[in-house]
Amino acid sequence: MSRKFTKEHEWIEPADEAGCFRVGITDYAQSQLGDVVAIDLPEVGRQVEAGGECAVIESVKAASDIYAPIAGTVRVVNDKLADAPELVNQDAEGAGWLFEISGDIGSATDLIDRAEYDQHTA
Amino acid sequence: MTAAQPRSTFLSALHERLGARMVDFAGWRLPLQFSGIVAEHNQVRTAAGLFDVSHMCQFALTGSDRVANAQRLLPIDAAALKPGRNKYTFMCNEQGGVIDDLVIGNDGERLFVVCNAARAERVLAHVTEHLHGACALERLADRALLALQGPQAAALIAKLAPEAEQLFFMDSLCSRIADSEVRICRCGYTGEDGFEISADGSAAVALAEQLIADGAAPAGLGARDLLRIEAGLCLYGNELDEQTNPVAAGLAWSISPRRRREGGFIGDQAVLAMLAEGSRRQLVGLSVQGRLPLRRGAKLDCGNQAAVGEVTSGGWSPVLEKPVAIAFVESAAAKAGTQLAALVRDKSIECEVVSLPHVAHNYKIRPRKPAGN
Numbered sequence: 245m246s247r248k249f250t251k252e253h254e255w256i257e258p259a260d261e262a263g264c265f266r267v268g269i270t271d272y273a274q275s276q277l278g279d280v281v282a283i284d285l286p287e288v289g290r291q292v293e294a295g296g297e298c299a300v301i302e303s304v305k306a307a308s309d310i311y312a313p314i315a316g317t318v319r320v321v322n323d324k325l326a327d328a329p330e331l332v333n334q335d336a337e338g339a340g341w342l343f344e345i346s347g348d349i350g351s352a353t354d355l356i357d358r359a360e361y362d363q364h365t366a
Numbered sequence: 367m368t369a370a371q372p373r374s375t376f377l378s379a380l381h382e383r384l385g386a387r388m389v390d391f392a393g394w395r396l397p398l399q400f401s402g403i404v405a406e407h408n409q410v411r412t413a414a415g416l417f418d419v420s421h422m423c424q425f426a427l428t429g430s431d432r433v434a435n436a437q438r439l440l441p442i443d444a445a446a447l448k449p450g451r452n453k454y455t456f457m458c459n460e461q462g463g464v465i466d467d468l469v470i471g472n473d474g475e476r477l478f479v480v481c482n483a484a485r486a487e488r489v490l491a492h493v494t495e496h497l498h499g500a501c502a503l504e505r506l507a508d509r510a511l512l513a514l515q516g517p518q519a520a521a522l523i524a525k526l527a528p529e530a531e532q533l534f535f536m537d538s539l540c541s542r543i544a545d546s547e548v549r550i551c552r553c554g555y556t557g558e559d560g561f562e563i564s565a566d567g568s569a570a571v572a573l574a575e576q577l578i579a580d581g582a583a584p585a586g587l588g589a590r591d592l593l594r595i596e597a598g599l600c601l602y603g604n605e606l607d608e609q610t611n612p613v614a615a616g617l618a619w620s621i622s623p624r625r626r627r628e629g630g631f632i633g634d635q636a637v638l639a640m641l642a643e644g645s646r647r648q649l650v651g652l653s654v655q656g657r658l659p660l661r662r663g664a665k666l667d668c669g670n671q672a673a674v675g676e677v678t679s680g681g682w683s684p685v686l687e688k689p690v691a692i693a694f695v696e697s698a699a700a701k702a703g704t705q706l707a708a709l710v711r712d713k714s715i716e717c718e719v720v721s722l723p724h725v726a727h728n729y730k731i732r733p734r735k736p737a738g739n
Binding site: 278279281282284300302304305306307326329 | 398399402403404588592656657658659661681682684689710711713
């Protein structure tokens with residue numbers, strides 16, 4: 245599976261660990277949020293529902309909810325963001341990833357590919 | 367309220383040309399940001415930024431009874447307000463709640479007022495209702511208002527109106543720039559030195575373009591909010607409303623000594639009673655642990671005492687590189703150094719009461735005259 249997107253401006257792709265998926269926000273999303281100053285990440289081990297609130301990104305503008313694209317358990321969070329939340333602005337679709345969930349990709353609703361996502365934000 | 371189309375200011379087209387991200391604010395279409403909120407904030411703190419604040423309501427009181435009218439409406443000593451001087455003040459309802467905060471200046475033949483956009487209709491109706499004697503209210507809807515703010519503001523204004531550089535904080539003058547009449551007041555809403563320039567709408571774009579060409583960075587509402595929170599300045603709707611006593615909101619300093627003794631302004635009984643008795647709650651600053659900003663509405667606990675207050679404004683301070691907030695707290699918890707806990711979602715965030723402003727003001731204050739002569 246290649247990287248997929250949600251209309252809520254998240255991306256999801258398989259992580260190194262089997263059955264795990266890494267989640268972040270898109271570059272478009274970070275450009276809309278503006279300067280990110282803090283990220284409220286979920287606790288490791290937390291059970292999340294597909295489409296449920298999972299994290300909050302605080303920018304200088306506002307607090308924005310981040311939703312879990314799939315149901316499962318939070319396995320890892322990106323610890324680097326605690327001291328360097330600006331990674332989300334600098335590299336949203338790379339080093340600025342948010343968390344990894346172990347779960348069933350089939351629980352996701354409405355995942356779209358890059359072309360469709362780009363159309364969505366055009 | 368009807369969901370009317372937001373109004374454009376004289377500068378809206380310029381903002382869009384400069385690449386602004388526009389938002390609807392108080393019924394107006396205004397720039398939220400240009401290059402970025404933090405970048406614009408830093409420009410204002412270190413150089414100069416230019417805000418379009420034309421949405422704010424400008425009006426004049428004229429006629430030989432204008433001072434008596436101002437005395438009835440406002441808790442300042444309007445009779446002692448000399449030509450070229452301006453005061454920050456507020457207007458109360460009969461119960462002592464704040465209808466709006468505003469700046470009033472003496473232009474010689476008129477009193478010149480700037481109040482909040484969101485409160486314009488309420489203010490104008492209130493003034494009209496209480497007009498008496500030989501006094502007329504004239505709304506100056508054909509005028510734009512630009513706020514040039516930052517340590518380089520004086521050098522920039524000097525290029526266009528050299529005499530404005532001689533003004534002190536809260537002084538104003540009427541002059542001409544490029545053959546168009548302007549009113550310049552050395553004031554602002556950022557804590558920095560700066561000038562608010564009231565200009566004819568037809569001349570506003572050229573004036574803004576000139577100031578930007580000279581080095582002022584266009585700045586939007588996002589930066590303006592961070593700057594005013596750092597400066598500890600009230601925002602109507604957040605810290606002030608018609609249920610809030612101005613003494614609780616920390617505005618007692620703006621009430622003139624004579625009006626404290628004599629009263630005579632609308633709402634005087636409630637305001638003077640609170641001055642005498644003290645307020646049950648006070649507006650304070652909060653210094654926040656960690657990086658998560660507190661937002662408006664967050665509840666505050668003190669030890670095992672729940673709900674001793676509530677955050678009214680919060681955000682990120684680029685100067686202090688941490689979150690800062692303004693909050694109403696019960697007077698027992700209002701002392702600087704008091705440790706509080708704010709509830710943000712499921713987390714308890716530690717914070718400490720600090721005196722405002724969070725970031726020191728940088729005004730060009732008129733030197734005091736030596737006492738005793």
